Amino acid sequence: MTGEAGRPRDPEVDRRVLSAAAEVFGEDGWGRFTVDSVARRAGVGKASIYLRWPNKKELLASCLEARITPVADIDTGSVREDLVRLAEQMLTAFFGESGRATTRLLLEADRIPGVAERVAQLRQAQVLAARAIVRRGIARGELHGGTSVTLLLDAIVGGCLNHALAAPAHLRPQVAAGLTDYAGELVDFVLGAVTAG
Incomplete structure (x- = not known):
């Protein structure tokens, strides 16, 4: 799978985002789980997340499938x-x-x-x-x-x-x-x- 303009996805960004998503969800729960908070925790732009996951539901689902x-x-x-x-x-x-x-x-x-x-x-x-x-x-x-x-x-x-x-x-x-x-x-x-x- 590739990102914008055919550039390959960076697995390190994926790892950081999924790790940050687990931390944010674990601390704040679904009600306060946002793409913005995950992006801040991971140190990436929101655009990088949206290139990979269309919404916060899919982001959390990927995070949980990778970790549970x-x-x-x-x-x-x-x-x-x-x-x-x-x-x-x-x-x-x-x-x-x-x-x-x-x-x-x-x-x-x-x-x-x-x-x-x-x-x-x-x-x-x-x-x-x-x-x-x-x-x-x-x-x-x-x-x-x-x-x-x-x-x-x-x-x-x-x-x-x-x-x-x-x-x-x-x-x-x-x-x-x-x-x-x-x-x-x-x-x-x-x-x-x-x-x-």
Whole structure:
């Protein structure tokens, strides 16, 4: 794809704009997300953005697609290991470079025209992958047959989200450094409650 007068697009400008879009959305939300604010943050002219994206909706959609990684379907043969990896993926999404944008997207996606549909598809894929992990654990006899798939996943995914929301800004780097340990501790805590007795 080329820009004005056949000049090739500069991938560095694309990277800066998408990074700035994630920061602005993460800090200000959809209501205050503007092409002007992204251009200022990225240090580029608005014309450079409009050459690439026709409006702020398409800019945000591109930003989120480039930065939000779907939950992978994990099957290590152990429900505990699968759930730990799931928790690690969720925590990485919440604490990563675009973590604030990811978190805000969970709250605001339904209000953003054109983006809501894309996020709904992503959520559906994530839910199916996560539910498959628990169902395999039940089928292998690692979890009791009456285990609630929904409640188990709510506890783990909700725990990951709460961990991200509760972490004070000045402690986020320190908390992020311990995400692997936290993922294991969280899963062990939840599984302990599910398998007790």
